[in-house]
Amino acid sequence: MMKEEIKKRSNLFAHKCVKLAVELPKNKLGSHIEGQLIRSSTSVAANYRAACLGQSKRAFISKLGIVIEEADECIFWLEFLRDEGMAKHVDFNEALKEAKELTSIFIASRITALKNLK
Template sequence: MTTDGMKVKTKKFSVMVINLAEKLPNFGSSEIIASQIIKSGTSVGADYRAVCRAKSDEELASKMEIVLEKTDETLFWIEIIAEKKWVSISELETIWKEGNELTAILVNSLKAVNNRISVMS
């Protein structure tokens, strides 16, 4: 996937996360989860922008690890939301699929970058 394509995809994911958080009930624990998922989910898009500004493969890999970490954290919060049944599973399917697609793309990209780094070492 192109850099521009990933920028669009990560921003779309961030908006999906905000939309999900806005569907959560308004009480103590769900408000905390809403805050957490918004922080991690919007970091995916924002931190990917930093990936695009990396000046070396090492910096690229480091920043991409952060994006992968935030994507995984967001998927964790989606699992919690599903287990608490705050939002129906059918409503979570699209965002779950998108998060897993991003994870796969990031893992494959990281492998490629790490291979380049090891070849150049």
């Protein structure tokens, strides 16, 4: 998969999560998860873009590690919403599926980059 396609997917994913997050209940838990999901999902997109601009393979690999952590955090918050019964947004299942797919792609990319480094 090409970097530009992944950039686009991660950007669309961030937008989907933001839309989902702002629809959460306006209570203490909803507000907390809203902020965490917005932060982690936009971080996936922003840090993947930064990884693609890396000055070296090592910089790419390092930044990709951050992307993987943030994508996994998105999975956590989306699963948490589901488990709390707060996942009523129409795009919820699609967002969770995309979070898992993107995480798998980022992990595979990092493994490939590490192999190519040697």
